[in-house]
Amino acid sequence: MNYLLRLIIVFLLCGFYVGQAQVVTYEKGANKKSRELFEQADKAIAFGNSKEAAELLKQATASQSNFIDAWFILGVMQMDNLKDYTAAVASLEKVNTLDPNYKPELCFQLGRAYFYNQQYDKSKAALNLCKGKPLSLHDSRQVDMFLKSADYAVVAIQHPRKFQPKNLGAGVNTATDELMPTITADERYLYFTRLDRSGYMLEENIYVSSDSASSWSMAQMVEAPISLYSYNDGATCISPSGKYLFFTSCERPGGYGNCDIWFASKNETGFEKPRNMGGRINTPGKDIQPSISADARTLFFASNKRGGYGGLDIWYSVLQDDYTWSEAKNLGPLINTEYDEERPFIHPDDQTLYFSSDGHPGFGASDFFVSRKLPNGEWGRPENLGFPINGPGDEIGIVVSADGSTAYFASERNDGFGRMDIYSFETDESFKPNYVTYVKGKVFDAETNASIKANVQLFDLETGKIYTTLSTDAKGEFMVTLPSGKDFAVEVMKEGYLFHSLNFSLKDVKQGKPFYVNVPLQKLKAGQVIVLNNVFYESNQFTLKSNSKTELDLVADLLTKNPTLKVEVGGHTDNTGLDASNKTLSENRAKSVVDYLHSKGITDNRISFKGYASSKPVADNHTEQGKAQNRRTELKIIEI
Incomplete structure (x- = not known):
């Protein structure tokens, strides 16, 4: 039941009203039938039966058309509980006709009803009448917020955004509530929260559905040890790779407060036992709705912990x-307000943050907003996603696909299966994130083709820093997102094997397709050869570029961990130019690698070098692509 309505009813039942002579109240003038209907409505409200209560109040007003208490409660209920804004306007206008001085907050409630009914001029007129009246501090602040929002809404509805929501269908949605969707980078798996009925209680549980050719599969509950009927588990976030699940769990043993954030890793059999995120994130307050960055190193979440600006604020913590x-930090007053900011979603581009707020100018309810990271690392001023994406109704929990083309959210709409359903829609250009793609790969033994569980590291080639680390699953498969604007090195490693390297340049890429790669790993034995794909030289020179160090450090580490291993570094060129010049260049480039490895403590007797010029091509030298493949540095095992 709406808590405000209960307070209003208690206020009225206590008789704090002196009305005009022609007006009927519960305490004065209401006949027996009207009083009985009003009391029945009160009980219906107490049990959360808003529709039943509204019908009883309508009967009470039919019994006595000047029963002002019933009209007022009916109007507020039609607005806040039933979302029937046209009816709410009519009921509250009736109150205003009966007695414009009925209650100080009548102007506020009528202004809200006009606002939600998109009658913005009338809303402003009613709200301006509230100035100077003895309203509560909360209502006074809300008056100011609604006046700002009315000014915004008048302009926003003149510039509608592209919005054609599509229900995800019976595989995902049911007659109960489905909300808070989250999706993997390849849009193959959708996780969400469903309200399941257990006896007389409603419990939140986590479900997952997979995308098939034409529809979403029948969702299945993510069972123990994740979803447990003893607790409320929901508000999930799946990492873009699908390997880590972050979620909210309330009353789970081992927590710090009522609702904490937990996480679980996924292995070949399912999710492992969840672990609490710890006291630097969770508090005795409410810590909910996690969202993890693509590199799995920054966690955003909503919390009402101390040090915030209002109700729920958005906070973040960094993996050190x-x-x-790290200790959680507040995103600051540009994002957070004295009201509620919640349901953050950090896009895999790590530059675009979506969230919900009822504290920034919008359409009155909790609207969707977007903020973009500035060059200084701070978050920019939030922008409302606009009309009709945002409106007077409730939309919950927006997430955007890795490629930026599709958004998913929960909403209660006429074409749904009942209550809140999950929908998707094509994103408008105005709030699309930066381009992001992903790499999906399969790691296997080069000789036997057997799947290998290996470690995968993604490096920023410019800085040499690890962007993210993950492991393949039991099938040897992995997926990692690649945001635009950077060059990346991917290194795949397994003990007892030579590593395998790849690189992807996305500095100037605005769109494209995902990458699918096969990664054959070769066992450590004499004669095996790998290409050092992330070793780079200055053009027509043998000087190593600084971004070569990441891969060469892996070579040094390989040799350190295998002290009997002896290798040869081979330099290769294409067939452009003179053979003698190419021989010298290839030999000097191989020597540059050896010199670097010497600096890392690898002794001269374990590593040799040789320049092969263009004598051992691996591709056609008649094409630029082929020539690029032939210009390479190789590592060959000489002795184990």
Whole structure:
């Protein structure tokens, strides 16, 4: 039941009203039938039966058309509980006709009803009448917020955004509530929260559905140890790779407060036992609705912990070098207000943050907003996603696909299966994130083709820093997102094997397709050869570029961990130019690698070099692509 309505009813039942002579109230003038209907409505409200209560109040007003208490409660209920804004306007206008001085907050409630009914001029007129009246501090602040929002809405509806929501269908949605969707980078798996009925209680549980050719599969509950009927588990976030699940759990043993954030890793059999995120994130307050960055190193979440600006604020914590999470920090007053900011979603581009707020100018309810990271690392001023994406109704929990083309959210709409359903829609250009793609790969033994569980590291080639680390699953498969604007090195490693390297340049890429790669790993034995794909030289020179160090450090580490291993570094060129010049260039480039490895403590007797010029091509030298493949540095095992 709406708590405000209960307070209003208690206020009225206590008789704090002196009306005009022609007006009927519960305490004065209401006949027996009207009083009985009003009391029945009160009980219906107490049990959360808003529709039943509204019908009883309508009967009470039919019994006595000047029963002002019933009209007022009916109007507020039609607005806040039933979302029937036209009816709410009519009921509250009736109150205003009966007695414009009925209650100080009548102007506020009528202004809200006009606002939600998109009658913005009338809303402003009613709200301006509230100035100087003895309203509560909360209502006074809300008056100011609604006046600002009315000015915004008048302009916004003149510039509608592209919005054609599509229900995800019976595989996902049911007659109960489905909300808070989250999706993997390849849009193959959708996780969401469903309200299940258990006896007389409603419990939140986590479900997952997979995308088939034409529709979403029948969703299945993510069972123990994740969803447990003893607790409310929901508000999930799946990492773009699908390997880590972050979620909210309330009353789960081992927590710090009523609702905490937990996470679980996924292995070949399912999710492992969840672990609490710890006291630097969770508090005795409410810590909910996690969202993890693509590199799995920054966690955003909503909390009402101390140090915030209002109700729920958006906070973040960073995974430190010692693999502990930092003390959570507030995103600050540009994002957070004295009201509620919640349901953050950090896009895989790590530059675009979506969230919900009822504290920034909008359409009155909790609207969707977007903020973009500035060059200084701060978050920019939030922008409302606009009309009709945002409106007077409730929309919950927006997420945007990795490629930026599709958004998913929950809403209660006429074409739904009942209550809140999950929908998708094509994103408008105005709030699309930066381009992001992903790499999906399969790692296997080069000789036997057997799947290998290996470690995968993604490096920023410019800085040499690890962007993210993950493991393949039991099938040897992995997926990692690649945001635009950077060059990346991917290194795949397994003990007892030579590593395998790849690189992807996305500095100037605005769109494209995902990458699918096969990664054959070769066992450590004499004669095996790998290409050092992330070793780079200055053009027509043998000077190593600084971004080569990441891969060469892996070579040094390989040799350090295998002290009997002896290798040869081979330099290769294409067939452009003179053979003698190419021979010298290839030999000097191989020597540059050896010199670097010497600086890392690898002794001269374990590593040799040779320049092969263009004598061993691996591709056609008649094309630029082929020539690029032939210009390479190789590592060959000489002796184990």
